[in-house]
Amino acid sequence: MKFSERLHEKLQPIWRKNHAHPFVRGIGDGTLDKEKFRFYMIQDYLYLIEYAKLFAIGAVKARDVKTMGKFAALLDGTLNEEMSLHREYGKKFGISAAEFEQASPSPTTLAYTHYMLHVGQSGTLAELVAAVLPCAWSYWEIGKELKDIPGAINHDFYGDWVKMYSSKEFGQLAQWCIDLLDELTVEASEAERNALEEIFLNTTRFEYLFWEMAYHQTMWPADEDDEK
Numbered sequence: 001m002k003f004s005e006r007l008h009e010k011l012q013p014i015w016r017k018n019h020a021h022p023f024v025r026g027i028g029d030g031t032l033d034k035e036k037f038r039f040y041m042i043q044d045y046l047y048l049i050e051y052a053k054l055f056a057i058g059a060v061k062a063r064d065v066k067t068m069g070k071f072a073a074l075l076d077g078t079l080n081e082e083m084s085l086h087r088e089y090g091k092k093f094g095i096s097a098a099e100f101e102q103a104s105p106s107p108t109t110l111a112y113t114h115y116m117l118h119v120g121q122s123g124t125l126a127e128l129v130a131a132v133l134p135c136a137w138s139y140w141e142i143g144k145e146l147k148d149i150p151g152a153i154n155h156d157f158y159g160d161w162v163k164m165y166s167s168k169e170f171g172q173l174a175q176w177c178i179d180l181l182d183e184l185t186v187e188a189s190e191a192e193r194n195a196l197e198e199i200f201l202n203t204t205r206f207e208y209l210f211w212e213m214a215y216h217q218t219m220w221p222a223d224e225d226d227e228k
């Protein structure tokens with residue numbers, strides 16, 4: 001069994017919760033409160049700034065030029081393609097790129113990005129890939145599901161989001177990460193596999209927490225009224 005097949009079995013209960021989440025369902029049927037989406041866009045922008053650094057670390061840890069080049073392309077794609085979706089939504093909300101960058105991260109954004117950066121900086125290349133894979137894989141799966149909801153892809157507000165995450169490019173990117181992790185674990189011991197599985201499941205759980213955070217617009221308890 002490929003290592004990714006083992007992970008795919010383990011992630012099922014968490015993915016089921018993602019797909020049923022009111023934030024995700026609301027994007028699919030177009031009923032999501034735009035204020036919740038606005039909050040999410042800001043937090044996701046901050047998230048992606050940190051996430052992109054994982055690709056830079058990946059380029060440093062890569063063992064061959066081809067893999068290094070792919071990480072460099074992913075870094076560029078995140079900053080200049082994926083985040084341009086956020087900047088376009090920002091225009092609709094009246095949020096400038098500078099305002100996005102100056103926003104305060106929520107506790108969940110901080111915890112998720114810091115966890116990934118810790119793994120990326122102190123771990124092996126396989127550990128870094130295990131940390132970043134749930135992000136690409138779970139969004140692709142959600143994008144594919146939402147795309148099939150009638151009207152979702154052409155929705156005048158949420159359609160662009162669905163289009164981006166259900167696109168072939170994002171699918172290929174998730175597949176590249178899956179294949180790289182499988183390649184890096186061919187000779188891994190059971191102890192190494194267990195450590196990788198724990199990292200993978202932790203960031204899978206953080207993906208769910210991110211939807212929860214966005215839906216409830218959760219900031220630090222004492223600051224809640226100031227930050228919304």
Ligand SMILES: Cc1ncc(C[n+]2csc(CCO)c2C)c(N)n1
Nearest residue numbers: 044047077078082135136139170210
């Ligand atoms: C919390 C959160 N998780 C996953 C993604 C999706 N995503 C982030 S980077 C990437 C691949 C490279 O650009 C993908 C698919 C997101 N936007 N926000």
